[in-house]
Amino acid sequence: MPPYIPQPLQEIAAKVVQGQEVASTVRIFLSWFWGAQRRGSFIKQVMREALAATKLRTLPDFDETYIDGPIVFVSAAQGPAPVTDGNADEIKVSVQDSLVMVDSVSSKTKVDPSYRIARLKSAHTVPLSVGPDATVSEAITLMMKHDFSQLPVMVGERTVKGLISWKSLGKRLAMEKKCTLVKDATESVHVIDLDTSLFDAIPLIAKQDCVLVRDASNKICGIMTPFDVSLTFVELGEAFLLLGEIENLIRDMIDGRFSKAELEEARDPLDADRPLNDVSDLNFGGYVRLLQKPEAWEKLKSKLDRGTFVEYLEGVRVIRNNTMHFDPDGIEDSELEELREFARLLK
Numbered sequence: 001m002p003p004y005i006p007q008p009l010q011e012i013a014a015k016v017v018q019g020q021e022v023a024s025t026v027r028i029f030l031s032w033f034w035g036a037q038r039r040g041s042f043i044k045q046v047m048r049e050a051l052a053a054t055k056l057r058t059l060p061d062f063d064e065t066y067i068d069g070p071i072v073f074v075s076a077a078q079g080p081a082p083v084t085d086g087n088a089d090e091i092k093v094s095v096q097d098s099l100v101m102v103d104s105v106s107s108k109t110k111v112d113p114s115y116r117i118a119r120l121k122s123a124h125t126v127p128l129s130v131g132p133d134a135t136v137s138e139a140i141t142l143m144m145k146h147d148f149s150q151l152p153v154m155v156g157e158r159t160v161k162g163l164i165s166w167k168s169l170g171k172r173l174a175m176e177k178k179c180t181l182v183k184d185a186t187e188s189v190h191v192i193d194l195d196t197s198l199f200d201a202i203p204l205i206a207k208q209d210c211v212l213v214r215d216a217s218n219k220i221c222g223i224m225t226p227f228d229v230s231l232t233f234v235e236l237g238e239a240f241l242l243l244g245e246i247e248n249l250i251r252d253m254i255d256g257r258f259s260k261a262e263l264e265e266a267r268d269p270l271d272a273d274r275p276l277n278d279v280s281d282l283n284f285g286g287y288v289r290l291l292q293k294p295e296a297w298e299k300l301k302s303k304l305d306r307g308t309f310v311e312y313l314e315g316v317r318v319i320r321n322n323t324m325h326f327d328p329d330g331i332e333d334s335e336l337e338e339l340r341e342f343a344r345l346l347k
Contacts, residue, residue: 003049006032012073013054022073026062029071037332039063040322051076060216064116065194066124117201117224118194120232123213127223129154132161132183139164139182149225152212153186157219160212162186167209194221198232205229239323239331242339246316249346250287254279257299258290266290284317304345316342 009032012022029047030036036043044063051057057078058071065071117123129152130139139151143166150165161183168187172179179185190204190211204211205224213222255278266289267276275281282290288310290296297306319335 003053004033004046005050005053008032009050009054009056013056016056016073016075023070024073025070026065026067029058029062030067038322039067060118060194065118066121067119068121069118069124115198116194117192117196117198117213117222120198120222120224120228122224122228123194123222125222127152127212127220129220130164130182131155132181132186134182136164136169136179136182136185139185140169150210152189152220152223153182154220158214160189160191160220163189163210165209191220202229239319239336239339242336242343243316243320243323246339246343246346247284249343250313251279253300253302253346254282254287254290258296262296263290284320288314288317312338312342312345 015022026039027037030039030043033043033046033050039062047062055076056073057076059074060069060071062071128142128146128148130142132153132155143149143151150163150167153161153164155161164182164185165187168185169179172185177184190208191214192201192204192211194213194215196213201211201224205226205228210223210225212220213224215221258279260276260278263279263282263286264276266282266286268283268285271283291300291306291313292310294306302309315338319331319339322335323331
């Protein structure tokens with residue numbers, strides 16, 4: 001069966017043949033494939049097959065950057081673009097390009113599976129900054145207006161002079177040091193690349209209070225603070241915690257109310273060889289198969305409507321399957337709210 005190639009990608013392929021580079025975003029690229037909103041394993045496979053068929057690739061790789069981040073479609077034959085930092089003798093390879101490898105035998109693209117900060121919104125949100133010769137009162141005004149704890153001190157888009165913060169200001173004032181210009185209260189700041197592992201970045205952020213992020217062209221493209229780290233883990237972890245809570249509550253509803261034979265009837269037919277001793281040995285689909293039976297529902301002595309409850313339960317099962325496959329883009333806000341609502345219902 002030939003790969004599915006959406007019309008916009010066909011048009012882009014024609015432009016690239018003519019020497020053009022076409023820009024878009026990951027989210028727009030996803031939407032061409034039946035309105036997809038997340039980079040699940042199936043959609044990624046279809047997208048890569050379409051890119052291979054049109055002899056294209058994206059810079060950065062669409063699976064290695066923020067979902068609303070920019071990508072450029074180029075010829076698959078085009079090598080990584082060299083990037084300089086102003087020194088003519090030093091040439092670098094784009095960090096995003098270095099994450100993508102092509103197997104010369106199978107022609108399949110292999111993508112680094114690590115969770116890197118390039119996926120995060122904060123790594124692609126250019127921070128507000130001040131120049132070293134700005135007044136301290138200007139910096140204070142900006143921090144108070146935006147409720148920031150710190151501001152990068154920069155000259156242009158690439159040159160980082162340091163960081164001014166409430167902490168650095170407090171130190172200067174406590175020692176009765178001159179503190180008129182921003183450069184009088186500037187401290188050093190750590191700068192990391194987009195391809196840095198999130199788990200390598202976390203200790204740095206904890207130690208430094210914040211880090212700046214630079215892209216392949218050495219521009220400062222983001223800032224990460226403990227707040228960003230905590231928000232990331234909430235986004236990644238809340239669905240798992242809710243699903244665990246829901247499963248425990250479902251098991252509590254079922255436990256002790258059904259015989260082993262009744263539980264056996266509800267098990268997945270493809271999982272018949274695994275021992276089943278109690279309700280904890282059923283998978284989530286087993287809960288659905290068990291509770292959709294009117295006679296089983298009667299045993300719960302619940303006043304809730306069976307059909308509606310089972311419909312909700314099946315919806316949670318689908319969300320659970322997507323979540324447990326660790327979709328890097330998480331789940332939709334509506335799905336997360338559905339888990340919250342169902343957990344409240346069970347309680």
